[in-house]
Amino acid sequence: MNLQAVTIGQYFPGDSYLHRLDPRTKLIAVLLLSVAIFLPRYFPGYLLVALFTMIAVALSRVPVKFILRGLKPIMIFMAITVLFNAFLTPGEPLFQIGRWAITREGLVLSAVAAVRLVLLVVSASLLTLTTSPILLTDGLERLLRPLAPLGVPAHELALMMTIALRFIPTLVEEADRIMRAQEARGADFRSGSLINRAKGLIPVMVPLFVAAFRRADELATAMEARGYRGGTGRTKMKQLAFSGADYRAWAILVLFTVAVVGLRVTGRG
Amino acid sequence: MPITLSHVSYTYQPGTPYEWHALDDVNLEIPDGEFWGIIGPTGSGKSTLIQHMNGLLKPTQGQVLVDGIDLSARAANLRQVRQKVGLVFQYPEYQLFGETIHEDIAFGPRNMKLPADEVERRVRRAMERVGLDESFRDRSPFGLSGGQARRVALAGVLAMEPRVLILDEPTAGLDPRGREEILSLVGAFPALGMSVVLVSHSMDDVALMADKVLVMHRGKVHMLGTPPELFSRRAELEAIGLGVPAAVQLIDMLRSRGWELPAGAVTIEQAVEAIRKSLRTKAGGGRG
Numbered sequence: 001m002n003l004q005a006v007t008i009g010q011y012f013p014g015d016s017y018l019h020r021l022d023p024r025t026k027l028i029a030v031l032l033l034s035v036a037i038f039l040p041r042y043f044p045g046y047l048l049v050a051l052f053t054m055i056a057v058a059l060s061r062v063p064v065k066f067i068l069r070g071l072k073p074i075m076i077f078m079a080i081t082v083l084f085n086a087f088l089t090p091g092e093p094l095f096q097i098g099r100w101a102i103t104r105e106g107l108v109l110s111a112v113a114a115v116r117l118v119l120l121v122v123s124a125s126l127l128t129l130t131t132s133p134i135l136l137t138d139g140l141e142r143l144l145r146p147l148a149p150l151g152v153p154a155h156e157l158a159l160m161m162t163i164a165l166r167f168i169p170t171l172v173e174e175a176d177r178i179m180r181a182q183e184a185r186g187a188d189f190r191s192g193s194l195i196n197r198a199k200g201l202i203p204v205m206v207p208l209f210v211a212a213f214r215r216a217d218e219l220a221t222a223m224e225a226r227g228y229r230g231g232t233g234r235t236k237m238k239q240l241a242f243s244g245a246d247y248r249a250w251a252i253l254v255l256f257t258v259a260v261v262g263l264r265v266t267g268r269g
Numbered sequence: 270m271p272i273t274l275s276h277v278s279y280t281y282q283p284g285t286p287y288e289w290h291a292l293d294d295v296n297l298e299i300p301d302g303e304f305w306g307i308i309g310p311t312g313s314g315k316s317t318l319i320q321h322m323n324g325l326l327k328p329t330q331g332q333v334l335v336d337g338i339d340l341s342a343r344a345a346n347l348r349q350v351r352q353k354v355g356l357v358f359q360y361p362e363y364q365l366f367g368e369t370i371h372e373d374i375a376f377g378p379r380n381m382k383l384p385a386d387e388v389e390r391r392v393r394r395a396m397e398r399v400g401l402d403e404s405f406r407d408r409s410p411f412g413l414s415g416g417q418a419r420r421v422a423l424a425g426v427l428a429m430e431p432r433v434l435i436l437d438e439p440t441a442g443l444d445p446r447g448r449e450e451i452l453s454l455v456g457a458f459p460a461l462g463m464s465v466v467l468v469s470h471s472m473d474d475v476a477l478m479a480d481k482v483l484v485m486h487r488g489k490v491h492m493l494g495t496p497p498e499l500f501s502r503r504a505e506l507e508a509i510g511l512g513v514p515a516a517v518q519l520i521d522m523l524r525s526r527g528w529e530l531p532a533g534a535v536t537i538e539q540a541v542e543a544i545r546k547s548l549r550t551k552a553g554g555g556r557g
Binding site: 177178180181182183184185186187188202203204205206207210211 | 320323325348351352355356358361363364365366376377380381411425426429
């Protein structure tokens with residue numbers, strides 16, 4: 001098993017227009033886009049949303065190969081969605097397979113579901129691909145701050161996210177090491193029934209959890225030792241600031257949203 | 270149970286920007302019953318090297334033979350090889366998982382599919398060897414002292430009764446007493462018919478225990494020889510960021526101040542002996 005190949009929420013370093021945007025702009029844009037993806041009912045609407053996403057991909061200068069790789073994990077989920085929609089939607093039958101029929105309505109719904117899923121995942125990956133984890137959490141914290149009076153622990157949430165992201169590679173490395181050590185003691189993670197393999201993970205999971213708790217403890221102590229006291233009164237080394245690029249992005253976003261909503265309301269898309 | 274490496278090279282993540290040549294044309298033969306020390310600066314390929322000796326890593330190029338079995342061969346039974354070549358990683362106590370110490374030590378023998386009474390016998394013997402008495406049997410392995418936990422981990426590998434034991438920095442992070450305990454334990458293995466390979470940062474430990482010392486540098490075999498041979502080449506060792514044992518430093522210092530001392534003392538005891546002799550002849554010469 002090669003754990004080094006695991007990549008989660010990967011950042012693709014670069015200096016494109018999308019990379020330079022303020023993380024808040026990008027967060028809001030993804031939020032708007034994911035609503036917009038579910039609004040259209042007819043072809044023109046979908047075309048507009050798809051075009052917008054594709055332009056964003058082009059602007060990010062991230063290789064398309066990289067973006068498609070992010071789609072891999074949802075392939076099974078997508079296949080199931082498409083199959084269920086195709087077979088289980090009542091309507092005019094097109095093909096008959098045994099007692100199951102694919103209906104015209106089913107095909108349309110499948111296509112819609114597939115397009116929506118792909119667009120959703122692509123736009124979400126664009127966010128993480130073009131925004132470094134630190135900026136992302138900074139942006140999230142700033143966006144959540146107005147909600148603090150309502151009891152939303154903005155700073156704490158952001159900190160948790162930063163720490164989680166920071167420790168993913170560490171934990172992956174640790175898991176790899178523990179697996180090797182148990183393999184040296186004759187453990188076998190590659191063969192046997194699914195249940196046996198699942199049981200075989202106990203000698204990996206237990207030390208991994210123990211290590212994670214130990215690390216958490218040490219990290220907390222180290223933070224306290226350096227005077228960390230939470231979010232109040234804490235200043236930032238890098239202040240987030242909107243630039244001209246952001247204002248242009250906002251303008252385009254507003255236009256796009258109006259267009260999508262307009263198409264929907266007028267019943268044309 | 271000789272281990273032979275011929276033209277072994279290993280590359281991490283080949284073909285990516287993170288490509289790293291950890292081993293580069295390594296040729297070695299570790300004969301039966303010898304105690305080898307491996308030293309080298311950080312990143313010199315020591316850990317990669319030892320993982321080749323029980324098939325945890327397979328060479329990108331070259332061949333590893335353990336007892337005549339080619340570990341890269343598809344038919345090679347790696348499980349069997351791993352029983353014969355025990356590998357104790359750095360900080361092995363971080364891999365403990367059993368509910369009780371007994372459970373944890375029994376993990377290896379159980380993976381070997383041994384009958385229950387044989388597992389029992391081996392666990393008992395392994396605990397005896399590392400000096401853990403019966404009272405530890407049903408205790409949790411978590412919450413032991415550092416030295417104790419490490420001995421439990423060591424017992425977990427010993428219970429497989431390997432014929433070669435490879436240890437990666439077995440004394441790292443232990444207090445002097447824990448260090449002493451582990452070292453005297455490891456030092457006793459050759460007498461029990463085991464070959465030992467000890468990766469260490471401590472020149473003193475290596476000088477004290479090893480028959481042969483291998484110096485790794487940038488993935489290559491940099492030097493190989495007996496401790497007296499090797500530690501007489503102080504400048505070469507220091508050039509790659511290593512050093513010599515305290516005893517060698519002392520002898521060198523005394524010689525530079527005009528003492529007549531023979532080279533070749535690498536342990537404290539040998540140094541004491543050499544100095545005592547020299548004092549005797551000095552005293553004799555003074556009278557004569």
